[in-house]
Amino acid sequence: MSNTTKDFFKLSKKGKKLSPPPALSHDALLAKSKLLAKRSVEAKEAGLDVECQLWAAAALELLAKAQLSGIHSSLIVEAENNNSLLEANGIPTGTAVRTIGAATAYTRLKHTVPNFSTPVFEECKKLAERRNAELHSGDAACASMPYEAWEGDFWNAADLILKSMGMDLQEWLGADSKAPKALLKAYRLAEIKASKQRVKHHATEFKKTDQGKLGKEKFALLVQETAKLPIELKHFHYLYVAYWHHECPACKTVGAAAGDEHWEDLADDQSSANYGFQIMERGYSPSEFHCPTCCLSLVGDASVHAAGIDEAHVETTEEDIKYEPEYGND
Amino acid sequence: MAFAPDLKGLRQKLEKGWASFPVPCTDSQDFAEALVQLGQSLGTPRGTRSRRRLVDELRPRDAHEVSVPSLSRSVGRGMQPWHMDEAHRVEPARYVVMGILECPPSTAPTELLEAHTLIPSKLQEEAISEPFLVRTGAGSFYATITARDQQFVRFDPGCMEGATERATRLMIGLVDQKLLPTHVHHWNPGSVLVIDNWKMLHRRADASKSMDRTLYRVSVMEGSSR
Numbered sequence: 001m002s003n004t005t006k007d008f009f010k011l012s013k014k015g016k017k018l019s020p021p022p023a024l025s026h027d028a029l030l031a032k033s034k035l036l037a038k039r040s041v042e043a044k045e046a047g048l049d050v051e052c053q054l055w056a057a058a059a060l061e062l063l064a065k066a067q068l069s070g071i072h073s074s075l076i077v078e079a080e081n082n083n084s085l086l087e088a089n090g091i092p093t094g095t096a097v098r099t100i101g102a103a104t105a106y107t108r109l110k111h112t113v114p115n116f117s118t119p120v121f122e123e124c125k126k127l128a129e130r131r132n133a134e135l136h137s138g139d140a141a142c143a144s145m146p147y148e149a150w151e152g153d154f155w156n157a158a159d160l161i162l163k164s165m166g167m168d169l170q171e172w173l174g175a176d177s178k179a180p181k182a183l184l185k186a187y188r189l190a191e192i193k194a195s196k197q198r199v200k201h202h203a204t205e206f207k208k209t210d211q212g213k214l215g216k217e218k219f220a221l222l223v224q225e226t227a228k229l230p231i232e233l234k235h236f237h238y239l240y241v242a243y244w245h246h247e248c249p250a251c252k253t254v255g256a257a258a259g260d261e262h263w264e265d266l267a268d269d270q271s272s273a274n275y276g277f278q279i280m281e282r283g284y285s286p287s288e289f290h291c292p293t294c295c296l297s298l299v300g301d302a303s304v305h306a307a308g309i310d311e312a313h314v315e316t317t318e319e320d321i322k323y324e325p326e327y328g329n330d
Numbered sequence: 331m332a333f334a335p336d337l338k339g340l341r342q343k344l345e346k347g348w349a350s351f352p353v354p355c356t357d358s359q360d361f362a363e364a365l366v367q368l369g370q371s372l373g374t375p376r377g378t379r380s381r382r383r384l385v386d387e388l389r390p391r392d393a394h395e396v397s398v399p400s401l402s403r404s405v406g407r408g409m410q411p412w413h414m415d416e417a418h419r420v421e422p423a424r425y426v427v428m429g430i431l432e433c434p435p436s437t438a439p440t441e442l443l444e445a446h447t448l449i450p451s452k453l454q455e456e457a458i459s460e461p462f463l464v465r466t467g468a469g470s471f472y473a474t475i476t477a478r479d480q481q482f483v484r485f486d487p488g489c490m491e492g493a494t495e496r497a498t499r500l501m502i503g504l505v506d507q508k509l510l511p512t513h514v515h516h517w518n519p520g521s522v523l524v525i526d527n528w529k530m531l532h533r534r535a536d537a538s539k540s541m542d543r544t545l546y547r548v549s550v551m552e553g554s555s556r
Binding site for chain 2: 263
């Protein structure tokens with residue numbers, strides 16, 4: 001269907017923003033996410049566990065889409081659907097808009113929300129999957145999940161998304177924010193405390209082992225050996241982009257950290273690059289740690305950072321230049 | 331050290347295309363941070379070659395020392411041609427914040443030219459119609475020097491190659507005009523020059539004798555990211 005009543009090109013060149021329909025509007029999505037989040041809080045106060053989780057899942061999905069739509073509405077429509085893309089750019093087609101699913105929205109948030117790391121993404125995805133299973137199958141997916149198992153991760157994810165939009169739980173929930181704010185604070189403190197306790201516990205247990213009683217020189221040899229051990233992906237809860245060796249905060253041998261790419265840049269010093277090649281640097285932010293020696297396992301950014309594993313891991317690679325170098329005013 | 335520029339006064343001065351003033355700093359880190367804060371008050375600072383670093387430290391180099399495409403590779407320490415910064419980006423930076431913390435009196439000045447004087451009336455049609463290859467590695471694109479609704483004059487002989495014979499002749503003609511500067515900024519220690527990159531072209535004068543010239547620069551995009 002062509003719309004000949006408006007010259008969309010001219011409107012766009014004049015700087016006039018063409019508004020998407022309410023289904024894709026940032027403001028409308030945000031307002032609805034607030035409503036659903038409030039329903040979740042009310043459901044919890046009424047002792048309705050399943051409803052609380054269902055409303056929370058829906059609220060989080062709409063909040064995610066509001067975040068993406070705030071960048072551009074085309075980020076929340078299915079790319080293969082031409083009409084939805086046109087609608088996302090404010091060009092009416094007279095057809096119903098199809099938005100992306102929750103999992104796709106959360107995948108895109110990994111690029112648009114700071115600290116939306118793999119563990120956070122996976123918990124959001126699981127919440128969406130439980131919601132789908134509860135609504136579309138015979139499974140009692142939500143009923144079997146106690147509050148403690150999911151709501152800390154939910155509020156954490158919501159807070160990260162809100163922060164990326166310059167908002168917070170107070171602005172999202174208003175008068176209903178008191179309990180969630182307290183819960184989130186307690187959840188984050190508990191994560192940090194649990195991490196430190198876990199490190200302390202594993203350090204204590206390690207000292208009781210034969211390896212933990214080694215003298216300085218033999219311990220140094222042990223450290224060297226552990227540094228050569230291959231990194232076993234099966235020890236990690238989630239799949240990441242990068243894995244690297246890192247000192248274990250508990251037993252001080254060498255374990256493995258994992259995380260996703262945080263930044264990528266051309267190395268300042270290109271002098272060692274062969275002709276036709278360039279040296280790239282990539283920084284990875286740690287989200288999980290595992291030590292094969294003392295079995296310390298830390299999952300999530302807060303846990304890992306609380307244990308002192310917080311520096312980005314930088315990898316340098318020499319890559320062939322597919323294009324000539326970028327121009328610069330220098 | 332928090333730097334609090336007089337934003338209203340600065341914007342008034344920038345209406346003529348540039349503004350300069352001293353910034354009281356003794357430490358290079360504080361100085362660089364002050365330039366970033368100045369940039370943040372005007373728009374959104376953006377890294378140039380390195381996306382992570384907002385402040386460039388520029389020193390004159392001989393052409394043979396430069397391995398990447400830049401004006402330094404073509405003119406070395408000599409006088410640069412008139413240009414705007416970031417002509418190689420689809421949307422060039424709106425402001426360029428430059429500063430020199432320490433320098434001898436003979437440091438090569440920065441010269442400014444009102445961009446609208448670059449194109450004489452007889453070349454206006456070619457400027458809007460003849461395409462150039464803006465060469466910048468994987469991000470290369472085609473553009474004309476001026477365009478309808480474009481608020482700046484895209485001009486940098488270092489990265490713009492005529493894609494047609496007329497375009498090539500146009501570039502030669504514009505460079506050969508030998509236009510005199512509208513303003514010459516002589517650097518003093520601790521001085522800052524803010525250029526409206528969309529209104530003014532600029533160039534560094536001959537720096538053959540400026541051995542200790544370190545210029546700090548922050549490129550600022552239009553609009554705030556806050």
